[in-house]
Structure formats: C-alpha cells, structure tokens
Amino acid sequence: MNIAILPGDGIGPEIVSQASRLLDALKADGFKIELEYGSIGGCAVDATGEPYPEVTHQLVSQADAVLLGAVGGPQYDALPRAQRPEKGLLAIRKALNLFANLRPAMLYPELATASSLKPEIVAGLDIMIVRELTGDIYFGEPRGIETRNGQRVGFNTMIYSESEIQRIAHIAFQAALKRNRKLCSVDKMNVLECTQLWRDIIEEVGQEYPDVSLSHMLVDNAAMQLVRDPKQFDVIVTGNMFGDILSDEASMLTGSIGMLPSASLDHNNKGLYEPIHGSAPDIAGKNLANPLATMLSVAMMMRYTFNQEEVAKRIEDAVKKVLAQGLRTRDIASEGTPILGTCEMGDAVLAVL
Numbered sequence: 001m002n003i004a005i006l007p008g009d010g011i012g013p014e015i016v017s018q019a020s021r022l023l024d025a026l027k028a029d030g031f032k033i034e035l036e037y038g039s040i041g042g043c044a045v046d047a048t049g050e051p052y053p054e055v056t057h058q059l060v061s062q063a064d065a066v067l068l069g070a071v072g073g074p075q076y077d078a079l080p081r082a083q084r085p086e087k088g089l090l091a092i093r094k095a096l097n098l099f100a101n102l103r104p105a106m107l108y109p110e111l112a113t114a115s116s117l118k119p120e121i122v123a124g125l126d127i128m129i130v131r132e133l134t135g136d137i138y139f140g141e142p143r144g145i146e147t148r149n150g151q152r153v154g155f156n157t158m159i160y161s162e163s164e165i166q167r168i169a170h171i172a173f174q175a176a177l178k179r180n181r182k183l184c185s186v187d188k189m190n191v192l193e194c195t196q197l198w199r200d201i202i203e204e205v206g207q208e209y210p211d212v213s214l215s216h217m218l219v220d221n222a223a224m225q226l227v228r229d230p231k232q233f234d235v236i237v238t239g240n241m242f243g244d245i246l247s248d249e250a251s252m253l254t255g256s257i258g259m260l261p262s263a264s265l266d267h268n269n270k271g272l273y274e275p276i277h278g279s280a281p282d283i284a285g286k287n288l289a290n291p292l293a294t295m296l297s298v299a300m301m302m303r304y305t306f307n308q309e310e311v312a313k314r315i316e317d318a319v320k321k322v323l324a325q326g327l328r329t330r331d332i333a334s335e336g337t338p339i340l341g342t343c344e345m346g347d348a349v350l351a352v353l
C-alpha cells in the first residue's frame with residue numbers, strides 16, 4: 001500500500017499524525033505500507049508559491065491512495081485566487097480525476113445528544129451522500145467578473161455532460177445496492193436546464209438497476225427534508241454545488257463535523273481520503289481537534305482502495321468502543337464529561353485497536 005500523506009494547514013498536521021499512527025500500527029501487524037509525505041494548500045504556497053506544486057502532483061500520482069488533513073487559514077485569504085489553499089484541493093481532485101465523493105453521515109448512538117435535532121429524529125441515522133466532484137458550476141467556463149454597460153457583473157457556468165452524469169450515477173446506484181437499495185437524486189430541474197439533463201440521465205441509468213428504488217427531489221425540498229426527517233434517506237446523489245451544501249447540512253445532523261470521514265474516488269478506486277471539516281484555525285496547535293474523522297478516513301481507505309473490509313471494520317469498531325467508554329474530545333463532549341486532547345484521543349483508539 002503506497003500512501004501519500006498531505007497534512008496541510010491548521011489542525012491538519014495534528015489530526016493526520018494520529019491517523020498515521022494507525023497506519024504504523026497496521027504496518028507493525030505485517031501489512032506492507034509505505035508512507036510518503038508532501039505538501040498542499042497554504043504550507044505549499046509558503047514553500048513553493050503554489051497550493052498544488054508539481055512535486056506533490058508527482059507524489060500523489062504514484063501513490064495508491066492519499067490521506068489529506070485540511071487546507072486554508074485566514075493568513076491566506078488575501079492571496080490572489082490562483083494561490084489560495086483551496087485551489088490546491090480543487091487541483092488535486094481534478095488532476096487525479098476524483099469525480100466521486102462519498103460522504104457518510106452516521107450518528108453514533110452515544111452522541112445522539114450532541115446533535116442540535118431531537119434524538120428521536122436523528123438516532124440511528126445512517127445516510128450516504130454521493131456528490132459529483134469535478135464538474136458543475138465550480139469548474140464551468142466561462143466564469144469571471146467583468147464590466148458590462150458600466151457596472152461590474154459576476155458570472156459562472158453550470159454545466160454537466162451526459163458522460164459525467166452517467167459515471168456518478170453508476171457509483172451512486174452501486175453504493176445503494178450495498179446498502180438499503182434506496183437512491184434519491186437531488187436537482188433543481190424546475191429552474192435549471194442543466195439539472196433537467198441530470199434527472200433524465202439518472203432515470204436512464206436507473207433502468208440498469210431495477211433493484212434500487214429511485215426517487216427525485218428538488219434541492220430546496222431536500223435541504224428541508226434533511227432536517228425534518230433525515231432517516232427517510234439511504235443514498236443521495238447530487239451535483240457538485242448542491243452536494244457541497246447538503247453534505248455539510250447532513251454532517252451537522254450528527255453533531256460534530258469532527259467525526260465524519262470522506263472518500264473521493266477515480267475509476268480504479270484510487271482515492272483521496274480526508275475528514276470533511278476544514279483546517280479549524282481557531283483551535284490549531286492547541287491539541288483540541290478531534291482526530292476521529294481523519295482516523296475514520298483511514299478506515300474508508302482500507303475499504304474502498306485496498307479492499308480490506310476487515311481492517312476497516314476493526315478501525316471503526318475501535319472508534320465505537322472509545323465512544324462507548326465515554327471518551328470525548330471537546331467538540332463532542334457534553335457538560336461535565338472529561339475532555340481528551342487530540343493526542344490522547346489517538347492514544348485511546350490505538351489502545352483499543
């Protein structure tokens with residue numbers, strides 16, 4: 001297993017070092033694991049002037065999987081757009097053709113009270129959002145800000161090709177087959193032609209998956225249903241921008257973005273694995289960050305890239321046990337419970353593992 005590790009900025013190095021301890025433990029168990037480190041985001045800008053330097057591109061191109069912390073920070077907000085840390089993320093996704101983003105939103109029973117919704121609405125929640133990651137308005141051309149008729153206008157292009165929709169549809173139907181066989185596709189076909197095509201193609205691909213029950217929902221309704229009755233969903237598939245927003249909303253149902261991993265895959269299951277949260281500059285360097293999302297990202301890596309279901313389960317079970325023992329970082333602690341730091345939470349998971 002050749003794994004490239006890109007810790008990034010803010011809390012990235014702290015959380016990634018706990019996750020790489022997991023990989024070291026697996027190595028000690030006899031797995032052949034090679035780890036190589038590289039830079040992305042703000043730290044790469046500081047070192048090379050670019051958020052996704054060529055040397056990082058070479059490293060990740062040769063790896064089987066990439067583990068990433070997070071990028072960004074207020075010190076980079078005034079940089080020209082092409083040098084912003086977030087550009088590094090868009091660049092690596094595009095360069096590796098990682099078109100499918102899988103984001104589970106699960107609520108561990110022990111954390112049901114951490115959600116801002118009533119426990120009966122969220123307890124036992126287990127949904128998967130499949131977001132298209134390399135197309136849509138985030139990449140569409142033309143784009144820009146220019147002066148027209150004496151005033152500035154800003155514009156972007158929402159665009160999807162048939163083949164882009166087909167390939168994400170297949171990933172989503174296959175994910176549904178492995179779960180409860182329900183797929184809900186989210187669009188805005190009443191207003192946007194681009195998403196009318198999305199709905200048509202999803203319907204067409206759906207003919208190949210008669211065992212999956214397919215439904216469609218407009219994005220505004222989906223945003224509402226996710227807080228009204230989130231357990232009605234099994235797998236949701238949607239485009240890049242709607243997926244960006246809905247997956248953050250779904251993650252908040254679970255009470256902490258510090259708990260949720262993600263996978264971004266190409267055609268061959270090469271993947272980029274990262275927690276869904278950002279670089280949390282407000283708590284960086286203070287040993288306060290929750291490392292579990294990043295550790296669970298290693299579990300997803302074992303499942304999706306290396307086909308090691310048993311190892312994935314072992315890591316997930318270790319996290320469950322630690323939570324069942326009442327161990328908490330600050331973001332998931334309820335009043336009166338003792339609080340562990342980032343390193344101590346890493347110690348606890350490793351001890352169980």
Ligand code: NAD
Pocket residue numbers: 011015069070071072073074086089257258274276277278279280281282283288289290291293331
């Ligand atoms: P954020 O996710 O970094 O933080 C939001 C809130 O959640 C903060 O209060 C933070 O302290 C808390 N938080 C996040 N991760 C946590 C963890 N593991 N444990 C405990 N608490 C945690 O989002 P933001 O504040 O909007 O963005 C901060 C920076 O991160 C920005 O520069 C943004 O562009 C960048 N960002 C990067 C990514 C990424 O690398 N994938 C994603 C989102 C935002």
